[in-house]
Amino acid sequence: MSEKSPVLNAPVQSCRISRPRERIVATARDLFHKFGIRSIGVDTIAEAAGTNKMTLYRHFGSKDDLICECLQEVARDVETMWGEITASNPNDPRAQLQEWVRRSAECVVNDGRGCDLANAAVELTEADHPARKVIEGVKRTYYIHLVDLCRAVGVAQPELLADALSLLFEGARVSRQSVGAEGPSARFVRMSEAVISAFADRTH
Amino acid sequence: MSEKSPVLNAPVQSCRISRPRERIVATARDLFHKFGIRSIGVDTIAEAAGTNKMTLYRHFGSKDDLICECLQEVARDVETMWGEITASNPNDPRAQLQEWVRRSAECVVNDGRGCDLANAAVELTEADHPARKVIEGVKRTYYIHLVDLCRAVGVAQPELLADALSLLFEGARVSRQSVGAEGPSARFVRMSEAVISAFADRTH
DNA sequence: GACCAGAGTTACCGGTCAGTAACATCAACG
DNA sequence: CGTTGATGTTACTGACCGGTAACTCTGGTC
Structure with missing residues (x-):
């Protein structure tokens, strides 16, 4: 052992x-x-x-301390991922966004349980639980990263595209957890690409 | 008392x-x-x-029995809601879909906690928990209802639109729970309508 | 060798929780 | 009136869980 x-x-x-x-x-x-x-x-x-x-x-x-530490480590991992996405295709935001879609889809298919942060928000219902600040903070910076990327791509409404993509992703993870892998989450990539091109078409 | x-x-x-x-x-x-x-x-x-x-x-x-009964009542409520949506605008699927968006948005805004079924799936991780079948069943019939409605609207890819809408809705509820009411979930209506019109444009 | 900080071990406390037993109550119905 | 079935009441069990106390062990440092 x-x-x-x-x-x-x-x-x-x-x-x-x-x-x-x-x-x-x-x-x-x-x-x-x-x-x-x-x-x-x-x-x-x-x-x-x-x-x-x-x-x-x-x-x-306390156990709550440990929970917060775990979520903060998740936060660090997320930040690392964004760095890798940026580094994967330098100066090519469109390819970076595709890389985000690819990684997110990978996350949906390979992981039957959803996002640790979202799950923690479901389980820890106390309004003043220390973990809630961590959760909110991570989700917020995540969203900012995504908006920045959408803006760099050059769509007309980067915030709205980021909204849509983040909700699709969040929904895919929770859907896979409730309905299973064959449900709507299976088409996450196609939906994301459809939404991206729909937003891109309106700009050019 | x-x-x-x-x-x-x-x-x-x-x-x-x-x-x-x-x-x-x-x-x-x-x-x-x-x-x-x-x-x-x-x-x-x-x-x-x-x-x-x-x-x-x-x-x-047992408590698990009670949990299942609660979720089955949720299922009945969901079925009732679909009946109301159909009755709200008979023979006008487009208006029915808008009614679905309206009701879903109402659900997202008025309710800080997410979907009971999705939350239950997060909390009850045992693979053989009796509630899991209930959850899966409800989500599945829900999706079928939505696909039928999208098909009635006459878009080219009703399944994909239903996928997208259900993920947006699911994501909005979980996002509101993690990030709060001012996050991406606030733009659920605009996103849904954008996605619907994007899918509708491709057909006509 | 003396020391010491980090780690392991055991046992415990108080509280909560799911579930049960035995008994009392109360209202309807014949 | 007496029976019956559903409900209320109290007390209990056994398990688990978060957290603490007191002691021991070990490996490194001076």
């Missing part, structure tokens, strides 16, 4: 690999994603992360 | 009003909707319904 760094104990030791804290967050993200936040107890997380509850509580003041 | 039928105890008595069972389902639907399924215990439901846990368990074998 336990990895005791079987080889190479001499020089790499200074850079500690797989610290409990990182394993806890990674495990929590995985379990929260698969089974929901409220279904998973801290004991389960700690055990699955190969550690124990006390260590978990030494790093995170 | 308790209503003891203060007046009119003579003739209406035979038709029992507000039976515990109905109050339980109505209360459960309300509380599940507002606070989520997992946050609400059976005790809370029973008390809020003006009854007690034992009576609840005499009518429903």
Whole structure:
């Protein structure tokens, strides 16, 4: 079960690999994603992360803290993705938007559960839950990224296109979760491209 | 607190009003909707319904049973809504589709929490949970209704339009829940109409 | 070797939750 | 009046869950 760094104990030791804290967050993200936040107890997380509850509580003041940390890591991943999209086709916003569609579709098909942030918003109904600020913040910056990209493409109504695309994406993820993979979410790419070209036609 | 039928105890008595069972389902639907399924215990439901846990368990074998009953009532409401849409503008599918957009937008604006079925799918992650069949069934018939309506309107690709509209709607509800009322969901009507006219333009 | 911070172990607390048992009440109906 | 069926009441079980206390262990540093 336990990895005791079987080889190479001499020089790499200074850079500690797989610290409990990182394993806890990674495990929590995985379990929260698969089974929901409220279904998973801290004991389960700690055990699955190969550690124990006390260590978990030494790093995170509460389960809510851990939840927020997980969502913030999601936020970082999202930011990384936008960087990769920009870097994928420099100075070609149209291709970048296609790359966004491709990645989003990949996300819809490969992942039966929806967006972690949206799911958290469903599960954490307390109006003052600390996670709500994180969720709102990430979704907001995500939308700004998408608007910027649509504007760079040069459509007449970049905000409206970004609205439509983000709702299509959000809807596809939640639809796949309710109806299954053969439902409307299966045509996400075609719909997105149809909407994009519809908006593009109106400008040129 | 308790209503003891203060007046009119003579003739209406035979038709029992507000039976515990109905109050339980109505209360459960309300509380599940507002606070989520997992946050609400059976005790809370029973008390809020003006009854007690034992009576609840005499009518429903388990909490999961009650959940399914609630979702099935949602299904009945949805079916009623489709009937009303059809009756609202007989023989005018285009107006019926606009009525659908209007009602859906109303739903998005007035209701901070999303669709009960989609939310239930998020919360109940067990693959074999009895509620999942209900959810899938309702969403499927809903989609069929929408496809039929789009076909009646006479667009070239009714399935794709129905896909797009249902995803926009689904996305709007979940987006409003995560980002708030000022996010992309605020432009749901404009987006829907834009998509509808884009699909309609391609046919004529 | 002394020290110390991080991590593991065990046990516990208080609360909540789904579900049940046993008994009391009450209204309708014959 | 007596029966019956639905409901109310109270108390309970067993499991789980978030969080804490106290102690031990270990690996690195000076």
